[in-house]
Amino acid sequence: MKRFLNLMLVLVASFSLRAAEDAAMEERRALAEEFLTVTRQEQQLKTGFQAMRDMQRDMVPQMLEARGVVLTAEQESRQKALAELTMRAVEEEMSWEKMRPIMLDAYAGTFSADEMRQLIAFFRSPAGQIYLDKTPLVQKAMLSSIQKLALNLQKRLDQEIEEFLSAETEKSGDAAVDAAAETEGGK
Secondary structure: OHHHHHHHHHHHHHHHHHHHHHHHHHHHHHHHHHHHHHOOHHHHHHHHHHHHHHHHHHHHHHHHHHOOOOOOHHHHHHHHHHHHHHHHHHHHHOOHHHHHHHHHHHHHHHOOHHHHHHHHHHHHOHHHHHHHHHHHHHHHHHHHHHHHHHHHHHHHHHHHHHHHHHHHHHHHHHHHHHHHHHHHHOO
């Protein structure tokens, strides 16, 4: 009988602990929801999509120009249609409806309830609002520099890939010469 009571106490304690954990997670999820609202995450996602559109619109012609590629009017129209198609797919697959639960889980699983309250208080404060208001301006200011870095990266990758392929071609050519020499030597 004593064993049975001990087992029952352990089960009750286990269920109570689980219920407390569930309640704590629900509180953190509710706070995460408030955090997403206060930090304007839905609007930031939309702004991010627009920044991606702008970057794509500006970078593709720059990359083509850097490579000496000139598109015909028809090719340019097709390139723009493809860019629109890809952005639409990105926006659909990473929509707010799909991203919101992911973000809620991430914030609720990362921050304690107390940390979430502190973050919410900060972003509701005048300093937090200034930060939120000016973040898009900071991102826009960085965009042209990021585009230049991306173009430089593309040039570097093109050069390194070309060098790699040349070395590989040379190696395979040497291997063919070696194989031919062995065949000649074996006759």
